[in-house]
Structures are given as C-alpha cells and as structure tokens.
Amino acid sequence: MPYGxxxxxxxxxxxxxxxxAGFTPLQAVVTSALVFAGSAQFTALTIVAGGGxxxxxxxxxxxxxxxxxAMGVALAPSLTGGRLRRAVEGQAVVDSSWALANRGDGTFDRGLLFGTTLPQYVAWTTGAVVGAFSGDVLADTERLGLDALFPTFFVAILLAELRQPRARVVAALGAGIAIALVPLAPPGVPVLAAGAAALLGLGAARPGPVDGAGDDAARGDG
Known part of the structure; x- marks a missing residue:
C-alpha cells in the first residue's frame, strides 16, 4: 500500500x-493506463515536451x-504454464513488486507479485485521472515537492533489497559504474550501464520449486 x-x-x-505539455486529459490518462511505467512515461514526455x-x-x-x-529472465522460472501465460503474467512486473516478491534464493512469490502490483495499478490509474482533470489546481508539481518522489521511490526499493549481503555488493558496484560514467556518457546511460552489476546474481542459488509446490507436497496436498 505505501508503494501504491x-x-x-x-x-x-x-x-x-x-x-x-499539450496532451489532452484523456490522452494523459490512457497513456498511464496502458504504459504503467513511470520512468518510461516521464522520459518520453520530457523528449516530446522539448520538441523531440x-x-x-x-x-x-x-x-x-x-x-x-534481466528482471524477466530472473522471474521466468517462478511463473507457471506455457510461454503465452508466462508472458501475460510478466505484465504484472513493476520495480517494487518484483523486489518485494523476490525471496532472495532465486525464486519469486507469484501471489505476492500480483498482489503488490494490483493496488499500485489501481492507484496509478486513479492518480492519472486526478492529475489530468485537476491540472489547474496542481500546475506546479515542483512547488509541491512531487519531483522528489521518483528518486525517493527507488531509494525505498533499494533499502528493502539491501537486507541481503549479495545485494549490497551489487548496489555498491552499480553505484560505482554509474558515477564513473556520469561525466562521459549521455544522461540515462550511466544508470542503464549500472544494471550490469546484476550479473553478479548469476552465481546465486538455483531456483527451487514454483511457490507453494514444496509446501503442498509437505502437507500432502499435492
């Protein structure tokens, strides 16, 4: 709910x-409902508003x-069914739900993944509607401090991940890569390149059974 x-x-x-920037209220709402991706939406909006x-x-x-x-590759073994079903289930992945559903052993809790994404999507769509039709009241988002929420959101996700020792090493390496590239690469590239630090996760434990399977067998339910 806090992420929502x-x-x-x-x-x-x-x-x-x-x-x-020139969107109609309906266009703004439909964009958020279909894309459901903060970083991508703000990036695209910045380019369009700048004349791109x-x-x-x-x-x-x-x-x-x-x-x-990379997130989809990590999640795939914990999803069920054929490729089409896994592709559909993969649409529930957002940064925070992926991190919260991560068990830390290479597997993911499907129920937690879907359960944490649902309230976020409802809240995301609701916020889009309120913002689109209340723009005159909330025209200056920086004055309200809303521009600080995006980095705060990702810091909160990072703090949750840092409970695991391996994650601390990956975070430190990713930060080092990003800082080194900031003076050299175009904006956005340092952050993306820092994702290479996640390759350290290739040495993690092999994924276990899909969530619930082991528990069901232990109880004699499966």
Missing part, C-alpha cells in the same frame, strides 16, 4: 505535466525499460 500511495502521486504528477520526435521518445522509453529483460 507513491504510485498515485507519481501518476498525478505525470498527468499534470503531460497536460501542460515521437520515435525518439519511444526509443528512449524502451531503452529505459531494457532493465526488465
């Missing part, structure tokens, strides 16, 4: 900025979300 509260405010902020082309905005948004390739 943050999602509501972030989506509200996006809609206000989008309408100010739609292809450039979409390319930048896709680049921002390239991190989901």
């Amino acid at each position: 509260a943050v999602a509501l405010v972030l989506a509200l902020s996006f809609s206000v900025l989008a309408v100010n 082309s739609i292809p450039a905005a979409l390319s930048a948004a896709a680049l921002m979300h390239s991190r989901f390739l």
Whole structure:
C-alpha cells in the first residue's frame, strides 16, 4: 500500500505535466493506463515536451525499460504454464513488486507479485485521472515537492533489497559504474550501464520449486 500511495502521486504528477505539455486529459490518462511505467512515461514526455520526435521518445522509453529483460529472465522460472501465460503474467512486473516478491534464493512469490502490483495499478490509474482533470489546481508539481518522489521511490526499493549481503555488493558496484560514467556518457546511460552489476546474481542459488509446490507436497496436498 505505501508503494501504491507513491504510485498515485507519481501518476498525478505525470498527468499534470503531460497536460501542460499539450496532451489532452484523456490522452494523459490512457497513456498511464496502458504504459504503467513511470520512468518510461516521464522520459518520453520530457523528449516530446522539448520538441523531440515521437520515435525518439519511444526509443528512449524502451531503452529505459531494457532493465526488465534481466528482471524477466530472473522471474521466468517462478511463473507457471506455457510461454503465452508466462508472458501475460510478466505484465504484472513493476520495480517494487518484483523486489518485494523476490525471496532472495532465486525464486519469486507469484501471489505476492500480483498482489503488490494490483493496488499500485489501481492507484496509478486513479492518480492519472486526478492529475489530468485537476491540472489547474496542481500546475506546479515542483512547488509541491512531487519531483522528489521518483528518486525517493527507488531509494525505498533499494533499502528493502539491501537486507541481503549479495545485494549490497551489487548496489555498491552499480553505484560505482554509474558515477564513473556520469561525466562521459549521455544522461540515462550511466544508470542503464549500472544494471550490469546484476550479473553478479548469476552465481546465486538455483531456483527451487514454483511457490507453494514444496509446501503442498509437505502437507500432502499435492
């Protein structure tokens, strides 16, 4: 629920900025409902508002979300069914739900993944509607401090992950990569390159049975 509260405010902020940049309220709401991705939406909006082309905005948004390739690979063994079903279930992955559902042993709790994404999506869509149709009241998001929520959101996710020793090493390495590249690479690239630190996770324990399978067998239910 705390992540849902943050999602509501972030989506509200996006809609206000989008309408100010020339989106209609309906366009702002539909964008949030279909994309459901804060970093990609804000990146694309920044490019479009600055006079950039739609292809450039979409390319930048896709680049921002390239991190989901690694997240999807890690999650895949914990999903059930064929490829189509796993692809559909994978749509529930957002940064916070992925981190919260991570058991720390290479497996993920599917129920927790879906259960943490649902309230965030409801809050995200609600925030988008409120922001789109209340832009006149909330026109200055920086004055309200809403611009600080995005980095705070990711810091909160990071703090939850740092309970694991391996995660602390990955976080430190990722930070080092990002800091080293900031003076050299275009904006956004250092953060994406820092994701290479996650390759240390390849040495983690092999995934166990899909959630609940082992417990059911132990109880004699399966």
